[in-house]
Amino acid sequence: MGISMRRLLHTLLFAIVILAAPGLAPDAAHAAIPSPAPTGGAEPTVAIIVNQSNPVENFSFDELRKIFLGERSHWPNGRRITLAMSDPSQPERKVVLREIYGMNEKDFNSHFIQGSFTGAVFVSPKTFANSVEVRKFVFNVPGAIGYVRAGDADSSVKVLRVDGRLPEDKDYRFRLTARSSK
DSSP: OHHHHHHHHHHHHHHHHHHHSTTTSOOGGGSSSOOOOSSTTOOOBEEEEEETTOOOOEEOHHHHHHHHTTOOOBOTTSOBOEEEEEOTTSHHHHHHIIIIIOOOHHHHHHHHHHHHHHTOOSOOOEEESSHHHHHHHHHHOTTEEEEEEGGGOOTTEEEOEETTBOTTSTTOSOBSSOOOOO
């Protein structure tokens, strides 16, 4: 019995070490939304995320653009909108500037500076170092909206449909690589 018990303990210890090793065990928080496959030609996408308590499930592109431009200050449920953006060095931000704002970094900064002086902008964005920080902020702030690489979205936040489409859909528009228009 001593050898069997020792073998069982070694097996359990081995299983604990394997499951506890970072990157080897699936994280329960990431299990709800599968990450895009790194192989097979799948293009990485950017997910628009909101706090789980937000009743919004789908936005038209035009509605989303108004929110990101700071032209809307409140959600339909009355909560104040808080916009979370990643640092200018992050590729997700470049996608959002290109696809939602239709601006470069300089025009983006000018828009918010001018808008705050004229009163045309109701919501100025908060900037975070990376997608993980954006996701944490959106999780903690009920009125928050932001964006992350789709593979970084998890069950702590809600991924919005834009024009009825999610990041894994073929014709989803927010991709890390710009598509050529033909």
